[in-house]
Amino acid sequence: MSVLVPGYVLDGLPREPGGDLIAWDSGQADPAGLEQVRFFVPPYTATAEDLGLLARLPALEVVQTLTAGVDNVLGTLPEGVTLCNAAGVHDASTAELAVGLALASLRHLDDFARAMPEGRWAYDRYEALADKRVLIVGFGSIGRAIARRLAGFECEVVAVARTARDVDGVHVHPVESMPDLLPSADVVILIVPLTPDTRGMVDADLLARLPDGALLVNVARGPVVVTDALLAECASGRLRAALDVTDPEPLPAHHPLWRTPGVLISPHVGGNTSAFLPRARRLVADQLRRWRAGDGLANVVVEPTARTPGPT
Numbered sequence: 001m002s003v004l005v006p007g008y009v010l011d012g013l014p015r016e017p018g019g020d021l022i023a024w025d026s027g028q029a030d031p032a033g034l035e036q037v038r039f040f041v042p043p044y045t046a047t048a049e050d051l052g053l054l055a056r057l058p059a060l061e062v063v064q065t066l067t068a069g070v071d072n073v074l075g076t077l078p079e080g081v082t083l084c085n086a087a088g089v090h091d092a093s094t095a096e097l098a099v100g101l102a103l104a105s106l107r108h109l110d111d112f113a114r115a116m117p118e119g120r121w122a123y124d125r126y127e128a129l130a131d132k133r134v135l136i137v138g139f140g141s142i143g144r145a146i147a148r149r150l151a152g153f154e155c156e157v158v159a160v161a162r163t164a165r166d167v168d169g170v171h172v173h174p175v176e177s178m179p180d181l182l183p184s185a186d187v188v189i190l191i192v193p194l195t196p197d198t199r200g201m202v203d204a205d206l207l208a209r210l211p212d213g214a215l216l217v218n219v220a221r222g223p224v225v226v227t228d229a230l231l232a233e234c235a236s237g238r239l240r241a242a243l244d245v246t247d248p249e250p251l252p253a254h255h256p257l258w259r260t261p262g263v264l265i266s267p268h269v270g271g272n273t274s275a276f277l278p279r280a281r282r283l284v285a286d287q288l289r290r291w292r293a294g295d296g297l298a299n300v301v302v303e304p305t306a307r308t309p310g311p312t
Helices: 050-054 091-107 109-116 141-153 175-184 204-209 227-235 276-293
Strands: 004-006 021-023 039-040 062-064 082-084 135-136 156-161 166-167 170-175 187-190 213-220 238-244 264-265 301-302
Touching: 004 082, 062 276, 091 109, 091 141, 091 187, 091 213, 091 238, 091 264, 135 141, 135 175, 141 156, 170 175, 175 204, 204 227, 227 238
Parallel strands: 004 021, 004 039, 039 062, 062 082, 135 156, 135 187, 156 170, 187 213, 213 238, 238 264
Antiparallel strands: 082 301, 166 170
């Protein structure tokens, strides 16, 4: 049995007797021995062409992604193959960026950076995160990590997810409550997976429910938000947005979002930090240990006989 793993992950894995690990990275030609591959770890930035390799792995049993979201894999996953995501790997990095984007936008750090080449002293009184009501939409492991990081900022955290529950001292409201919660939210942080239920979820109607001056932070997936609706609200000056993900993505150079006042954009770097590789290697090593021992895998999103779950 063989395991196909990106070289940058393989370099940090313990080697088993028999040497069943094969290195394969994005864009490379098919390696030898594909017919023996039973466990596949696609590259972190896997393209559609990379994922086409799935159709050429006749013995495949498990796909372990290096991403928390698996929307790009679902359409190419062969029948009978288990799919696991990288829940936990990106919690720290994405949570950091979510809070960082909120702070940067509220405190106008992007405007200060634009003022520097002009030597312009952009002094004014700006918004603080303190005393704000922050609505986290999606309360899986990354949503909870965001809430923990917000704990020291003297803001009120409210959460929404698929099901109501109490987690880590936070009451989580059911997603059906979101329209009623938005009018009192100063900051909304999106961290839901992209599913048929969440695609286009944040539309013109939901955005209109936000109060004037509210900030939308998207560290989920671009298509969760209807881009034209968000652009209209931000172009009017009524709302602000801080986006690590966009629709389309990458955002074309001519797109008006780049030049809309009140919009801060980072190039989908939420999980891609120095914290990524150590956590990715630990996850893959643990999953391989479980798989070889015949134990249950962690982070299972799709089982051969199970249906794909909805947003968490």
